[in-house]
Amino acid sequence: MPKTLEAVDVVIVGAGAAGSVFAAVLAEAGKSVVVVERGRDTKFSDLYSSQIWSRRLKWAAPLVIEEGPDSIWPNFNTGHGVGGSAMHHYAVWPRYHEDDFQEQTLYGKSLDWPFEYSALRPFYDQVQDDVGISGDAKQEPWRPPGAPYPLPPVLVSNHGQVLKRGFDALKMLTSPIPMAVLSRPYKGRNPCIWDGWCDAGCPIGALANPLAVYIPRAQKAGARIVANAAVTRVLTDSTGKKASGVEYFTADGQAVVQPATAVVLCAFTVENARLMLNSGNSKHPNGLGNSSGTVGRYLMSHPAIGVSGLFKDDMQNYLGATGGQLLCQDVFDKKSDPSGAFGSRQWEIGLALKPNDLLGIAMTRPDIFGKGLHEFMLDGARHMGSMVGVCEDEPVYENRVALAPQKDKWGMPVALIKYQTTANGKKLWATGAAEGVKIFKAAGAREAWHGPPGGQHIMGGTVMGKDPKKSVLNGSAQSHDVKNLFVGGPGVFPTSSSVNSTFTAHAMAMKSARFMVDNWSAVKS
Numbered sequence: 099m100p101k102t103l104e105a106v107d108v109v110i111v112g113a114g115a116a117g118s119v120f121a122a123v124l125a126e127a128g129k130s131v132v133v134v135e136r137g138r139d140t141k142f143s144d145l146y147s148s149q150i151w152s153r154r155l156k157w158a159a160p161l162v163i164e165e166g167p168d169s170i171w172p173n174f175n176t177g178h179g180v181g182g183s184a185m186h187h188y189a190v191w192p193r194y195h196e197d198d199f200q201e202q203t204l205y206g207k208s209l210d211w212p213f214e215y216s217a218l219r220p221f222y223d224q225v226q227d228d229v230g231i232s233g234d235a236k237q238e239p240w241r242p243p244g245a246p247y248p249l250p251p252v253l254v255s256n257h258g259q260v261l262k263r264g265f266d267a268l269k270m271l272t273s274p275i276p277m278a279v280l281s282r283p284y285k286g287r288n289p290c291i292w293d294g295w296c297d298a299g300c301p302i303g304a305l306a307n308p309l310a311v312y313i314p315r316a317q318k319a320g321a322r323i324v325a326n327a328a329v330t331r332v333l334t335d336s337t338g339k340k341a342s343g344v345e346y347f348t349a350d351g352q353a354v355v356q357p358a359t360a361v362v363l364c365a366f367t368v369e370n371a372r373l374m375l376n377s378g379n380s381k382h383p384n385g386l387g388n389s390s391g392t393v394g395r396y397l398m399s400h401p402a403i404g405v406s407g408l409f410k411d412d413m414q415n416y417l418g419a420t421g422g423q424l425l426c427q428d429v430f431d432k433k434s435d436p437s438g439a440f441g442s443r444q445w446e447i448g449l450a451l452k453p454n455d456l457l458g459i460a461m462t463r464p465d466i467f468g469k470g471l472h473e474f475m476l477d478g479a480r481h482m483g484s485m486v487g488v489c490e491d492e493p494v495y496e497n498r499v500a501l502a503p504q505k506d507k508w509g510m511p512v513a514l515i516k517y518q519t520t521a522n523g524k525k526l527w528a529t530g531a532a533e534g535v536k537i538f539k540a541a542g543a544r545e546a547w548h549g550p551p552g553g554q555h556i557m558g559g560t561v562m563g564k565d566p567k568k569s570v571l572n573g574s575a576q577s578h579d580v581k582n583l584f585v586g587g588p589g590v591f592p593t594s595s596s597v598n599s600t601f602t603a604h605a606m607a608m609k610s611a612r613f614m615v616d617n618w619s620a621v622k623s
């Protein structure tokens with residue numbers, strides 16, 4: 099028998115990026131808030147600057163089965179425990195561009211968001227002020243309108259300066275990379291010490307992971323976090339029109355019902371769709387809030403290009419933040435690809451390097467072993483440069499999350515992912531891969547190469563739209579079908595841009611949470 103708890107105003111599923119913003123805004127507005135988190139209750143004191151240790155921040159359980167020809171790289175892109183994937187994210191935080199919101203209207207391609215950039219701008223500005231972004235808006239001609247960054251740019255070491263030579267030679271503009279990393283002390287938080295351990299979770303709180311800003315604010319306002327609690331279903335009342343709470347399982351297998359006036363799913367892209375599909379009942383035969391049949395659809399992942407090279411210079415590649423030092427969006431124009439492919443691209447330049455693990459020096463040459471590897475590591479530690487190209491993905495109906503026949507330990511079907519990178523995405527990637535090597539050679543690299551296609555960020559699956567027949571959520575990320583059910587995170591985006599998703603996910607969560615506060619009577623009726 100499930101144990102039923104006392105009802106609260108809002109139950110939030112997932113204590114990551116979006117969940118922490120919802121929790122802070124709603125608790126500060128006086129709502130009683132419980133955040134239910136499947137992973138452990140990670141604290142700053144649990145974080146160690148070690149790649150081996152930091153694997154604990156990622157998903158360990160086989161909760162995803164991939165069937166399509168391409169992967170969305172779930173192990174790399176996800177996170178587990180309080181802080182979610184945002185705990186070990188790199189905090190590259192540019193804004194989406196104005197045309198990312200209107201691709202159908204402007205280009206006759208992909209989808210439109212149900213609002214324009216101007217509707218999200220105040221929330222970008224507010225989040226930026228809350229978390230402290232370092233950058234220089236004047237040097238980013240591509241940036242849409244918005245308040246200037248509150249902090250000066252992040253460090254540019256020799257790494258960034260050497261790679262900039264290549265961009266300069268090819269007449270490509272670079273700017274300081276906008277990062278949610280503190281270049282100076284800010285609102286009582288410590289500044290960055292440029293040791294490049296962001297992938298293991300910044301233990302000093304210089305990077306805007308959820309533990310640094312919104313979780314403490316939420317807890318101060320009374321929000322409670324229940325860790326080691328895996329939500330398996332959103333429950334509804336007898337009419338099926340309203341969500342009535344969630345069911346979760348504790349680590350020792352106890353089923354618990356947390357009743358609530360409103361439910362917010364912030365369990366990240368794949369999991370939000372999985373939960374909605376698994377919450378079907380006689381009133382919602384295809385899954386909760388799925389009268390449109392689009393829950394799980396339009397799954398997106400940015401095709402990513404890792405470019406590496408060896409230089410004669412001492413690169414100081416151990417210095418800086420993991421996400422990079424400089425940005426180039428000169429290649430953002432969605433109609434500029436020489437192959438005719440539609441979509442934008444960007445470059446993140448000068449990623450701080452560690453010797454091993456996924457983004458380490460060794461992994462860039464998985465083909466060499468023994469003495470050759472030893473010599474390469476010695477050379478790379480001093481002389482290697484690194485950058486990452488990010489390409490836009492399209493929202494394609496067939497790319498989707500469904501439920502697999504296999505079940506997890508709580509009896510919930512695991513997510514079945516069918517994903518194929520589009521022809522446009524592949525062409526953008528190929529253009530970027532050749533361009534990246536050219537830039538490195540122009541910067542003076544003795545040797546330059548790119549890695550195989552990768553996948554950064556996971557978006558879509560619970561997309562917003564104006565038409566309830568073609569989308570899951572409205573412009574407040576509120577379910578078209580179930581008015582007290584909301585969703586947070588990049589899963590709500592109808593387009594992917596080529597811009598990293600977390601700043602926009604924060605701004606969107608804040609927009610949505612403010613809507614809940616301002617329309618509470620309607621939400622609860």
Ligand SMILES: Cc1cc2nc3c(=O)[nH]c(=O)nc-3n(C[C@H](O)[C@H](O)[C@H](O)COP(=O)(O)OP(=O)(O)OC[C@H]3O[C@@H](n4cnc5c(N)ncnc54)[C@H](O)[C@@H]3O)c2cc1C
Pocket residue numbers: 111112113114115116117134135136137174175176177178179180181182183184185186187188189190191297327328329330364365366367369421555556586587588589598599600601603
């Ligand atoms: C290595 C890495 C680098 C990145 N770098 C950048 C970057 O530079 N810039 C950028 O913009 N983005 C970056 N990202 C992406 C960013 O981390 C995500 O976009 C963001 O964290 C998504 O926010 P979210 O709230 O949707 O999910 P998350 O932050 O992942 O939070 C989801 C939470 O839900 C919990 N959960 C899942 N299922 C359940 C369940 N059934 N019951 C209860 N809880 C559940 C999870 O444990 C997790 O804590 C990076 C990600 C990774 C992994």
Ligand code: SF4
Pocket residue numbers: 279289290291292293294295296297299300301302303304305418419420
């Ligand atoms: S480089 Fe800066 S932001 Fe990254 S882990 Fe170190 S102190 Fe934190």
